[in-house]
Amino acid sequence: MLDNLNLLVFAPYLGVQLLLDGIFIGAIFALAAYGLALVWGVMNVKNLSQGEFVIMGGYFAWYMSTYGIHPMYALPVAIIGMFGFGWVVYKTIISRVVEKDMFTSLLATFGLAIVIQQGLNLAFGPEVQVAESGFPTHTVPIWGGEITIAEIRFYSFLICCVLAGGVVTFMKKSRMGQAIRATAQDVRAAKVMGIDTEKVFAFTYALNAAICGAAGVLISMIWVIQPFYGITHSIRSFVIVTAAGFGNLAGVLMASFGLGVAEQYGGFIFGAELQQATVVGMLLLVLIWRQIQMNRLRQAVQ
Template sequence: MLDNIALLGIAPLLNVQLLLDGLFIGAIFVLAAYGLALVWGVMNVKNLAQGDFVMMGGYIAFVMTKLGIHPIFGLPVAIVFMFGFGWVVYRVIIYRVVGKDLFTSLLATFGMAIVIQQLLNLIFSPDVMVAESGFAIRSYLGGMVTVADIKLISFLLAGVLATLVITFMKYSRMGQAIRATAQDPRAARVMGIDTERVYAFTFALNAAICGAAGVLISMIWVLQPFFGMTYSIRAFVIVTAAGLGNLPGVIIAGLGLGAVEQFAGFILGAELQQFTVVGLLVAILVWRQVQMSRHRQAVR
């Protein structure tokens, strides 16, 4: 461990590589987490199929390459397709669990995750798939830092998507309706907001964001019908660390955890890479608890 830290001192450029890789990874996790934060915050549904939506998006990009189209064009296709898919899923399943207790929504979405995994497995087989972007890989700083163009492009696209969603939430009628519903569904209904439609839209939007993340993942990591769980867990960790209802926090937490993960993997070894992320989450939760109990005492 110490020799690894020493190594970072001897070759400081490695820090740049790790930081960049961490931010690139983090940006994609942010997308999945952002969608989860929306659904969780607005409808109080904890979607365990989040990662499986991501995988679906990835397979859309994969199908595009099979058709001879560059996978990056899978982005709009995945967004539209997954939006529609999310809407249907809401109308068929999710509307039944909104407002029900925690376990109902967990069970329903967990069941959904299994169905999606098995369907993907039937259609695409359990083999590991990738979509190749074919973009260049550039070396900087004397070859010590390499950046694949696709990672950079994904990072930028993730940024653009996040900005679009945030702007949409702030300024559009629907965005305002979503936020109003999140604050108080009953009051929103009284004000004439069709909360059913808001819920359906929110869930569909989440699926679309996940689909976009999946397209990027297909060009950076690998696809397999059962890998969705990884992204579900990541999304939950990020949203929990950021604190519910804290959308900018999701972005910071996602990027931060991505970077921490890379450094942990380098210094402590890959076996402790995820341990560190989850350990950090526990630390944040404990710290927050301590803060809150202090706050409560002050109020008293």
């Protein structure tokens, strides 16, 4: 561990590489996390199948690439396909549990996650898959060309920014977006004002699935996908949303970048096996810090 810290001190360009990788990948985490924040905030459903939606999106890209279609074209297909899937899942499962207590919805989405995993396994087999973009890697001509930027990571970053921007504008400007925000504030009041909350819920859940699908397409071109890899993406989304709170896009973005960078540094300093542990450890610290903050606040009120 000390050796690794030493390395960072003596070769600072490594830190830059880790930082870049972390930010690029963090942008993709932000997508799935924002989707979770949306569903959590609007309908109070903690969607445990979040990661599975991401992986499903990845399979769109992989499947199309086996037919010689460039995986980038899978982006609109996955968004539309997953939107439809999300709608169907809402109508068949989530609409029945949305009014129930937290544990019912947790159980239902957990069950859904298992069904999706096994379904993907049956359909496509358990092998690890990738969708190859074929984009080249560039070396940055400083520090002896040791820093590399893969074009695909850069494009993914841009796509994430565009998608996030699109969703935010939609929420602010469109009627449906306003309805979603109204429902998030108060379901009963929204109903009284004539908003069809059932439709809002269905739309929110479908939108979440679509965002996850887009994230999955990008993940399949940067990392690897496998039917059972959803869980790590679910955990990341939960960590980010817990740290940032929902209804706070800026917070979600910052937390996502922070998590991406922390993962890279954690992996470098503590070793790859503790990469995930670093993230969960950080969540713990955030929660403890929040607790202390709140205690202080309570005392001040007294």
